[in-house]
Amino acid sequence: MAFIPDWWRDFHRRFPGTAQAGLALAVVLLAGAFFHAEGSFFEWGTHRDMLRQVSVYGILACGMTLVIIAGGIDLSVGSVLALCGVLFSLGVIHWGWPGWLAAAMTLGVGALCGAASGIATAHFRVQPFIATLAMMVFARGMAKLVSGGQKVSTAIQGADGSYEYVPTPASFEILNARILGDNIAIVTIVFLLCAIVCWFLLSRTVLGRRLYAIGGNEEAAWLSGIPVKSSKVLAYGLSGLLCAVAGMCQAGQELQGDPEAGAAYELTAIAMVVIGGTTLRGGKGSVGLTVIGVLIIGSLEKILSINAVGEETRLMLTGVIIIVAVMFGKR
Amino acid sequence: MRSLFVLSLLCLSSVHGQSSRTWTVGMSQCNLGEPWRVQMNADIRRAADDHPELTVMFKDAQNDNLRQRAHIEEFLRAGVDAILVSPKEAAPLTGVVRDAYRKGIPVIVLDRRVLGEDYTCFIGADNRKIGRALGKWLVQRLGGKGKIVELKGLMTSTPGQDRHAGFREGIKGSELEVIFEADMKWLEPNARKEMESALARFSRIDAVYAHNDPAAHGAWLAARAAGREQEMLFVGVDALPHEGQVYVRQGILAASFEYPTGGKEAVETVLRVLRGEKVPKEITLLSRVFTRENVEQGGEELE
Known part of the structure; x- marks a missing residue:
């Protein structure tokens, strides 16, 4: 078709799926401009809050993208988030650790959880669905165990049942703050950094190429000498590492570690990845698409929320939009 | 003998x-x-x-x-x-x-x-009774007039329905007006998200009634991030010793109504x-x- 300019075709070839996902986002934003709730939609504060709210999901979705592109799935992200949030809170509140030490410990535990799922999948040939399902249940149990089934907050209960109050740790205040003239939340910056790192990993490193190859055709990848097992373990390990980042962000924003946090977050994260245009079959997609998917779901929720739309309608609309966006993305 | x-x-x-x-x-x-x-x-x-x-x-x-x-x-x-x-x-x-x-x-x-x-x-x-008592308390505390945000639990669950219906009975006849209501499914992150929307839409809110204490805490976090936490009262339900009662002690909630x-x-x-x-x-x-x-x-x- 001669009337399509070259630069547009070039853009399509270099960034497959981006135009479709971008269009879906534009449609959602247009709906927002229409249902603007007395002008609230046109205020930056509304979008700043939306970006804060999706950041934790977005961080999980970045890790999920790595795993899905390699042909897997990670159902454990919500539970590992809870475990990491609880551990981080215990570190900085109860044990009085400095923020960096608690963060390092939390990142280590998150990566270990991910790597354990990866090892089960790659070395013991357990299906990713089952391996990460097992981790989902295990990590939730462990989150409850280490927290004693209660939220880990700045009110510490003594043996006699009385409470001692400690000041909110600096690391929590930092994660809950906004910068750049109050215009963007720290957690949003963390999300963007995670997205950039994952984008770099996938598109500019050997590991990235290997993950695409494994997701595309695992046997062919193995035959061509790609270390399939270790690459997969790395992908799951990175997903676990990002769960730890998300868990710290969640705890920082809630000012407490909640062992029940993150329930069903894995489903939202998967939906964000898929709406962006990354296929569950593996081998195709990108972190850029996931970021667009995150923005689509976040904006949609925000529009429904500022218009105080009832829960029934919200669920139905979200379902319709997921299916329309995915069908649309297949063109 | x-x-x-x-x-x-x-x-x-x-x-x-x-x-x-x-x-x-x-x-x-x-x-x-x-x-x-x-x-x-x-x-x-x-x-x-x-x-x-x-x-x-x-x-x-x-x-x-x-x-x-x-x-x-x-x-x-x-x-x-x-x-x-x-x-x-x-x-x-x-x-x-x-x-x-x-x-x-x-x-x-x-x-x-x-x-x-x-x-x-x-x-x-009795959740309905608790909701009613909370409504009456809020009417008294606000002098019979004010703009309220209601963050509801799950409206398909009986506690959610009763805490909602009781509250509406409690504020009946007063000039308390619910200007924004949303389901937060009992979860703190959802409550924070909905409260941000309420804050974006309304320049004045007098009180937030959340169907549980974690949601009231989430609403407070949203208001604090907007620098508006002094503008309104936060009231929750449940009053667990390590949750609602602690929030009241810390001055975050104006009141928490116990669900024993x-x-x-x-x-x-x-x-x-x-x-x-x-x-x-x-x-x-x-x-x-x-x-x-x-x-x-x-x-x-x-x-």
Whole structure:
């Protein structure tokens, strides 16, 4: 078709799926401009809050993208988030650790959880669905165990049942703050950094190429000498590492570690990845698409929320939009 | 003289017999995912610790009706002396509760009901009454006028419906106006998100009524991030010692209305039944309100 300019075709070839996902986002934003709730939609504060709210999901979705592109799935992200949030809170509140030490410990535990799922999948040939399902249940149990089934907050209960109050740790205040003239939340910056790192990993490193190859055709990848097992373990390990980042962000924003946090977050994260245009079959997609998917779901929720739309309608609309966006993305 | 001796011997032996008698009670909790239910089990455990003659076995049904039914059947086979149960849902558990009751095992039902009359005693609180009391308290506190945000639990759940309906009854006739309402599904992150929307839309909000304390805390975090937490009052429900009561002490919530777990009352009632005393068919728990003024004194009882 001669009337399509070259630069547009070039853009399509270099960034497959981006135009479709971008269009879906534009449609959602247009709906927002229409249902603007007395002008609230046109205020930056509304979008700043939306970006804060999706950041934790977005961080999980970045890790999920790595795993899905390699042909897997990670159902454990919500539970590992809870475990990491609880551990981080215990570190900085109860044990009085400095923020960096608690963060390092939390990142280590998150990566270990991910790597354990990866090892089960790659070395013991357990299906990713089952391996990460097992981790989902295990990590939730462990989150409850280490927290004693209660939220880990700045009110510490003594043996006699009385409470001692400690000041909110600096690391929590930092994660809950906004910068750049109050215009963007720290957690949003963390999300963007995670997205950039994952984008770099996938598109500019050997590991990235290997993950695409494994997701595309695992046997062919193995035959061509790609270390399939270790690459997969790395992908799951990175997903676990990002769960730890998300868990710290969640705890920082809630000012407490909640062992029940993150329930069903894995489903939202998967939906964000898929709406962006990354296929569950593996081998195709990108972190850029996931970021667009995150923005689509976040904006949609925000529009429904500022218009105080009832829960029934919200669920139905979200379902319709997921299916329309995915069908649309297949063109 | 001799008869007196026999009598005192009898007395002694009966006293002795009572103190050496031990009972095993099964407690089936419908799920331990909610902090409130964790607290209920903790209250039962604490109350039972004061009675060495009582051993309580705990089981968690993880929100599964059929698993909970199986747990009660296991209790029956294990030959427990009494059963405490906080059912997930009425219909699926009515049958097994009836079986136990008809076999002569006392069954105390906690918080959520079963159908019919085949149980020993029901212990629970009244969400509608709590909602109504909260509404009246807010009317008084705001001088009969104000703009309210209501963050609802799940409107498909009875506690959500009752806390909503009761509140609307409580503010009826006043000039309190609910300007924004949203479901937050009992979860703090959702409450924060919805509150941000309310803050974006309305330049003045006088009070936030959240159906549970974590949601009220989430709303406070949203208002604080917008620099508007001093503008409004935050009021929640549940008043768990490590949650709502702590928020009130920290000055985050203006008040938290207790939704009592009934754990202590359950242990007291089961002991009375096992000792052969008569207990009422239904015990409605009294609720307390915790405010900044009275939280250190353990709150104040609602009428």
